[in-house]
Amino acid sequence: xxxxxxxxxxxxxxxxxxxxxxxxxxxxxxxxxxxxxxxxxxxxxxxxxxxxxxxxxxxxxxxxxxxxxxxxxxxxxxxxxxxxxxxxxxxxxxxxxxxxxxxxxxxxxxxxxxxxxxxxxxxxxxxxxxxxxxxxxxxxxxxxxxxxxxxxxxxxxxxxxxxxxxxxxxxxxxxxxxxxxxxxxxxxxxxxxxxxxxxxxxxxxxxxxxxxxxxxxxxxxxxxxxxxxxxxxxxxxxxxxxxxxxxxxxxxxxxxxxxxxxxxxxxxxxxxxxxxxxxxxxxxxxxxxxxxxxxxxxxxxxxxxxxxxxxxxxxxxxxxxxxxxxxxxxxxxxxxxxxxxxxxxxxxxxxxxxxxxxxxxxxxxxxxxxxxxxxxxxxxxxxxxxxxxxxxxxxxxxxxxxxxxxxxxxxxxxxxxxxxxxxxxxxxxxxxxxxxxxxxxxxxxxxxxxxxxxxxxxxxxxxxxxxxxxxxxxxxxxxxxxxxxxxxxxxxxxxxxxxxxxxxxxxxxxxxxxxxxxxxxxxx
Amino acid sequence: xxxxxxxxxxxxxxxxxxxxxxxxxxxxxxxxxxxxxxxxxxxxxxxxxxxxxxxxxxxxxxxxxxxxxxxxxxxxxxxxxxxxxxxxxxxxxxxxxxxxxxxxxxxxxxxxxxxxxxxxxxxxxxxxxxxxxxxxxxxxxxxxxxxxxxxxxxxxxxxxxxxxxxxxxxxxxxxxxxxxxxxxxxxxxxx
Numbered sequence: 134x135x136x137x138x139x140x141x142x143x144x145x146x147x148x149x150x151x152x153x154x155x156x157x158x159x160x161x162x163x164x165x166x167x168x169x170x171x172x173x174x175x176x177x178x179x180x181x182x183x184x185x186x187x188x189x190x191x192x193x194x195x196x197x198x199x200x201x202x203x204x205x206x207x208x209x210x211x212x213x214x215x216x217x218x219x220x221x222x223x224x225x226x227x228x229x230x231x232x233x234x235x236x237x238x239x240x241x242x243x244x245x246x247x248x249x250x251x252x253x254x255x256x257x258x259x260x261x262x263x264x265x266x267x268x269x270x271x272x273x274x275x276x277x278x279x280x281x282x283x284x285x286x287x288x289x290x291x292x293x294x295x296x297x298x299x300x301x302x303x304x305x306x307x308x309x310x311x312x313x314x315x316x317x318x319x320x321x322x323x324x325x326x327x328x329x330x331x332x333x334x335x336x337x338x339x340x341x342x343x344x345x346x347x348x349x350x351x352x353x354x355x356x357x358x359x360x361x362x363x364x365x366x367x368x369x370x371x372x373x374x375x376x377x378x379x380x381x382x383x384x385x386x387x388x389x390x391x392x393x394x395x396x397x398x399x400x401x402x403x404x405x406x407x408x409x410x411x412x413x414x415x416x417x418x419x420x421x422x423x424x425x426x427x428x429x430x431x432x433x434x435x436x437x438x439x440x441x442x443x444x445x446x447x448x449x450x451x452x453x454x455x456x457x458x459x460x461x462x463x464x465x466x467x468x469x470x471x472x473x474x475x476x477x478x479x480x481x482x483x484x485x486x487x488x489x490x491x492x493x494x495x496x497x498x499x500x501x502x503x504x505x506x507x508x509x510x511x512x513x514x515x516x517x518x519x520x521x522x523x524x525x526x527x528x529x530x531x532x533x534x535x536x537x538x539x540x541x542x543x544x545x546x547x548x549x550x551x552x553x554x555x556x557x558x559x560x561x562x563x564x565x566x567x568x569x570x571x572x573x574x575x576x577x578x579x580x581x582x583x584x585x586x587x588x589x590x591x592x593x594x595x596x597x598x599x600x601x602x603x604x605x606x607x608x609x610x611x612x613x614x615x616x617x618x619x620x621x622x623x624x625x626x627x628x629x630x631x632x633x634x635x636x637x638x639x640x641x642x643x644x645x646x647x648x649x650x651x652x653x654x655x656x657x
Numbered sequence: 658x659x660x661x662x663x664x665x666x667x668x669x670x671x672x673x674x675x676x677x678x679x680x681x682x683x684x685x686x687x688x689x690x691x692x693x694x695x696x697x698x699x700x701x702x703x704x705x706x707x708x709x710x711x712x713x714x715x716x717x718x719x720x721x722x723x724x725x726x727x728x729x730x731x732x733x734x735x736x737x738x739x740x741x742x743x744x745x746x747x748x749x750x751x752x753x754x755x756x757x758x759x760x761x762x763x764x765x766x767x768x769x770x771x772x773x774x775x776x777x778x779x780x781x782x783x784x785x786x787x788x789x790x791x792x793x794x795x796x797x798x799x800x801x802x803x804x805x806x807x808x809x810x811x812x813x814x815x816x817x818x819x820x821x822x823x824x825x826x827x828x829x830x831x832x833x834x835x836x837x838x839x840x841x842x843x844x845x846x847x848x
Contacts, residue, residue: 197780242784243836245843259724262675302726302787304845310784323667332727334781344665404848429675436660550847637658652664 170205173213179222183212190231194238196313204238204315207287210280211376220378228376229284233391237291242311246295248355250403250542251498255355256300256307257561263431264328265354266601267611269366270347272594277343278377282318285373286341290316292390293365295399295497296356300331300338304553309338309355318343323652325435326601326624329353341369346594348373351601354498359580359598360486361496364388367585374589381588397494403543406491408536412544417504417572420480423471423607425629429657431602432609432624436633436651438640439595442582442619448643454519456612457483457579460621461505461522462515464577464610467635469512471607480506482573483530487539490532501538503529504573515639570603580613590616600624608632621647628654681720685712703750710746714739726785730774734788737767738795757803761814764796768821772828783832787844790829797822 170187172180190208194201208229215225248256255265290297297316298309312335321344331338331353338356342349348370352362364386371387374380383389449459461481468479487499505525507518528534549557580598584590597620600609607627613620623633640647689709696705717723718736741760748756771789775782800819804811833840 243839245839247846247848256725260675261678261721261724299784300725301784302731303843304787304791305847307725308843308846310843312784321665323665325664332722332724334728334784345663347663401848435664437663634658648661649658650661650663653662653667655667 170202170209171213173209173216174222175216176222182222182226186226186229186231190234192239193231193234193236195241196238196315200315204287207280207283207315211284214278214280224378228378233288235291235391237297238313240313242297242313244294244311245301246298246309246311246399246497247401248307248309249401249497249499250539250546251358251500252355253306253546254561254565255353257558258565259328262328262429263602263604266326266329266351267354267359267362268325268349268351268599268601269359269362269596270349270599271366271370271596273346273348274592274594276346277348279318279320279343281376282341282343282348282373285369285376286316286318288376289365289369289372289390292368292388292392292394293496294394296339296365298338298356299334299336300353300355302554305550305557306554307355312336317341320344321347321349324430324432324655325349325599325652326351326432339365357496358486358498358500359484359578360488360499363580363583364496367583370593371586371589374592379589379592381586384586385584387586395494398496400493400495401497402487402491402493402495402499403539406487406536406539406543408540408543410533410540411537412540413537415538415541417480417506418478419571420504420506420574421472421474421477421509422571422574422605423468423627423629423632424473425471425607425627425631426657427605427607428626428628428655430655431626432599433628433655433657434625434652435599436623436625436649437597438621438623438636438647438649440619440621440640440645440647442614442617444645445619448645452516452519454523455526456619457577458519458522458526459515460579460610460612461526461577462518463636463639464575465507465512465518465522466515466639467632468574468608469509470635471629471631472509474509476509478506478508479512479574480504480572482570482576483526484576484578485530485535487535490535501535501542503534503538505529570606573606575606576600576603576609576611578609578611580611582614584615595620597622602626625654628656678721681716685716685720688712706750707743707746710739710743714743726788728782728785729778730771730782730785731788733767733771733774734792737763738792758812758814761800761803761812761818764799765814765818765821768793768796768818768825772825775828775832786829786832786840789825790844793822793825793829797826 172183174180174183187205190205194204196204211229212225258265294311295309297312299312301308301310314335316337318341321342329338329340329351330336339350339352342351350362350366350369357365367386368388368390371381372390381387445456449456452459464481465479482502482504484500484502487501493499505522507521512518578598578600583596585593593615595618596613596615598611598613599622600611601624603609603626607625607629609624611622623636625633637647637649689712692705692708696703718739723731741763744760745756748754771792775789796818800815800822803815804819830837
């Protein structure tokens, strides 16, 4: 390893630190200079090229010194990985070409984004121990290389300017302020969807995590919804594989990292909809909650049911229902077994992707939701519930119903737009405190079938989506299908295992015996 | 049902903030109600107003701090504004006649301090101008009102604060530079 110190223009010393100590001449580095970075190649000519590379790189990064050095160190770590894996210096330097940074880090951040109408509630609803966070993960065939993942993130983030932001307070509304910083990939901590600390200047509003063969991205919902989040994850993975030498076409929702950002990608599409008819859809009766004491750390456990997708589809079709309706029917029956209540109604929130009604390329939030409600007394066998669930899904997730909800959202937003934030905030918090998620017993979010470009699809084992915590709901379910595996994920906010055990039993009864994976239970 | 563990062993977080907030909320509410009740029962000056405000200050600055914009400028300006309100309350409810001068001195000191906070970490703090602008505008309005109601017999502290508020606003405008229109739109947008 050969150290390189950065002065105004990079010059590199061809002596090792140890040698310097032996010589008794410690290299003098002025305070403003960046610390030394080791060059990994054994060949002097290669290191000359690398020094040139860092020289170019340094000019492209206009960040505070500590972050600038950390970012340059990321490049050095990636080069070191390439060198140890036997890649030629030319190829390594080509893959990490600083032109991939574009001008992102060489310009000050002046952009900002008003929150979309669905996101406006999230800053008001967050608490110190609760935040609306969801996680999307991809499981690779091999273990993740953290150095390469870090570089993939560094190159990818510029393509998603609305993600490279920090939540700020305006006088009337919160907004997303563009933040140029080193976005970091970090090891998984074992508790998914924990609140993200977004208060400090330049804080990230999402986090990229890795654990063994899994790459996860956790998003504060203020940034995006499942569709936008999946687009980011796919692009990150495609860039990760490019850095590993596996190029892929920008298909199946992967964006070109060096492409131009389209205005439509950051648009608040709620403002472009002019729904007609009534405005409704928010207020409802309180729903029965599952039993079990709420855990202090939430989610206290995440469980994944890996189900054969073809078999699941066949079972649902055999019952004359969609997969969503079928899983909902199982959830209602499992929920019935997870409570001691004997009257009232269960209500399961089902997010609805508005893009299916209004085609859009936006990566911001563009989804609404509906509530599928059933009285406890009528819940017995899943098959008996299917007609009613299908009917409710057809009606409540229809374009008209969604339009009504969008209209109500737009109307509320408009009504309070001129009230200063310091007055609006306590009132909205109070109202949200009364409503919150009490009108629902649980959530089921089905992201549908996810595909990756064929060049890299074979390197990916599976994917999943995990919903974060809720305030009163004990369970949140989510599902996506990748390849021939449907991954049904259950986020638990209580230690009571009744729900997932019932789900398992019901799936097995229909011949869909799932493989079950998950996290350890965090006991209070 | 066998669950294969595919997550790292969770490191139990030692954060007890949620619990502290839960207990703190009840304690603070109890203390506030008790103070008000004792004050009403005992009569005399309305000292409970000051106690309740102090409790609110402790709550919002220490127990339940901001989750968004928790930066040195916003927290500093928030603490100063709340302290000034406290002084005004003491002036109104306990002993009067001094608050205008004291608050003015605190304000002009704080305006200088806030500029120091901005310029000692300019790269990061230039994104936190709104609290400075609002603080300057507030100082400007308060001192302008004091100038008007005192009919020219204002103390030097008030005048200095008035001038400094202008100066700090000018500093903010300079910091925003050519981008001022966009910056103001960002801070005061209503969409």
